[in-house]
Amino acid sequence: MPAADLSIQQVTKEYETAGGTLTILKDVNLELQRGEAVAITGPSGSGKSTLLYIIGTLEEPTSGKVQLNGKDPFALSPSEQAIFRNHEIGFIFQDHHLLPQCSVLENVLVPTLVDTGATAEKTEKAKSLLDRVGLTHRIHHRPAQLSGGERQRVAVCRALINNPTVMVADEPTGNLDPHTAESIGSLLLEISREQNTILVCVTHSEALAERFQLRQQLTDGKLDVLTTAGTGKSEGNEESGVG
Numbered sequence: 088m089p090a091a092d093l094s095i096q097q098v099t100k101e102y103e104t105a106g107g108t109l110t111i112l113k114d115v116n117l118e119l120q121r122g123e124a125v126a127i128t129g130p131s132g133s134g135k136s137t138l139l140y141i142i143g144t145l146e147e148p149t150s151g152k153v154q155l156n157g158k159d160p161f162a163l164s165p166s167e168q169a170i171f172r173n174h175e176i177g178f179i180f181q182d183h184h185l186l187p188q189c190s191v192l193e194n195v196l197v198p199t200l201v202d203t204g205a206t207a208e209k210t211e212k213a214k215s216l217l218d219r220v221g222l223t224h225r226i227h228h229r230p231a232q233l234s235g236g237e238r239q240r241v242a243v244c245r246a247l248i249n250n251p252t253v254m255v256a257d258e259p260t261g262n263l264d265p266h267t268a269e270s271i272g273s274l275l276l277e278i279s280r281e282q283n284t285i286l287v288c289v290t291h292s293e294a295l296a297e298r299f300q301l302r303q304q305l306t307d308g309k310l311d312v313l314t315t316a317g318t319g320k321s322e323g324n325e326e327s328g329v330g
Contacts, residue, residue: 092121094118100112115310119253124286130306144168179259180259181258185230202249225237235267
């Protein structure tokens with residue numbers, strides 16, 4: 088079996104507090120290949136966002152190993168890590184975080200500005216992504232002129248502009264009405280397959296999570312398998328990396 092494109096091995100995250108050590112994640116394991124998508128659920132405070140931030144290299148684990156495309160991002164210098172993050176990881180948040188002064192097209196191109204810049208090739212890719220999500224007619228609009236669902240579609244395009252290996256989504260439908268949430272959920276799953284990108288989605292929404300073939304749940308800092316690829320059936324609570 089080929090090596091996982093994203094590998095998380097025995098990752099633990101702890102914080103020192105006035106009351107002692109607070110353990111958020113305990114020996115978490117996860118393995119994913121390009122084109123796979125996993126939904127991670129769990130109660131508030133269970134560590135879902137912390138795990139997502141570790142995958143996104145925004146938080147460093149206390150112990151354990153993270154590898155993306157065979158590289159340990161936490162072994163890189165801060166400047167190297169920033170470049171790695173920009174190339175390899177796309178972010179989608181509950182709040183879209185679009186720049187209000189920029190057009191839709193400019194917002195999609197923002198991640199390119201710290202690297203190659205908005206080249207003709209990148210601009211064409213941005214237009215192609217916007218066309219794919221049905222926003223060609225909106226490319227010169229500002230975020231304030233868009234609906235919530237349209238803003239989130241722009242955020243999806245922005246996350247994909249640099250052809251990342253992994254796309255991390257933190258409650259991507261949390262601020263949307265049910266109909267729009269269903270549409271965005273479909274888009275995320277479809278476009279991650281089309282772009283051959285790993286999708287890791289943290290959500291409280293059972294309706295969204297049920298659409299993923301891979302589902303895991305964080306409980307008391309441990310990641311348990313709910314559904315494995317190709318079965319659509321519960322596998323019970325067993326610690327695992329899904330490959």
